[in-house]
Amino acid sequence: MANNIMAIYGEVPELVEKKSNEIVESYLNEKKDDFNYVKYNLYDTSFNQIIEEALTMPFISEKKAIVVKNAFIFTGEKVSKDIQPNNEQVNEFLEKYDGENFIIFEVYQNKLDERKKITKTLKKTSKLTKVEQMSEQEIKKWIKNKLHENFKDIKQDALDLFIELTGINFNIVSQELEKIILFLGERPTINKKDVEEIINRSLEQNVFLLTEYIQKGEKYKAIQLIKDLIVMKEEPIKLLALITSNYRLY
Helix, strand or coil: CCCCEEEEECCCHHHHHHHHHHHHHHHHCCCCCCCCEEEEECCCCCHHHHHHHHCCCCCCCCCCEEEEECCHHHCCCCCCCCCCCCHHHHHHHHHHCCCCCEEEEEECCCCCCCCCHHHHHHHHHCEEEECCCCCHHHHHHHHHHHHHHCCCEECHHHHHHHHHHHCCCHHHHHHHHHHHHHHHCCCCEECHHHHHHHCCCCHHHHHHHHHHHHHCCCHHHHHHHHHHHHHCCCCHHHHHHHHHHHHHHC
């Protein structure tokens, strides 16, 4: 197994990137700069260029990390022939690479396509790390840390309501947190009223509320909420599936 190739994958790009950054910083053990860190996006970079970079020794630095974003080649994603690399070339590189530079492939999918020869080779020759969605406790801790970085805090009842409204989807939590930090301005502490005024309900929370309206026979409220969700570009068939799922839970 090549210690200098790693693939990090998961359905939340921000969490994959966060994990990748942590690993790169630990590997370099110094601040990232143009000499020790290179980042490519496989959507707009030929694999030949990545191979060339991997085989080029570091300059004015002892180590070099190479990050390849959107490494779609290890998934079932369909892409244009113009950007699809030669799989045999990729496979040969994975099998034979023994360079000193550290390479990380970032894959923004919940799973890899294990039917592919290159994925099988990746599993044999490299280290794989899957990044799961955060648990409720982990995401609450992340929120507090993010706020502390911005010299702010949040009351416990406000934090509980925040998660109740957003769910534990990292993308939604991150977006809503940025919004509430901007709203807060110079004020240091987020309270429950701030959350009530600023945070939008997640789709899951809206469907839960919609199911409640239907159960209670509150027809007007249910129809109004459905109209609001359709205006927000939610597909009616998707809403129906979520409502059905909720009823099964009940």
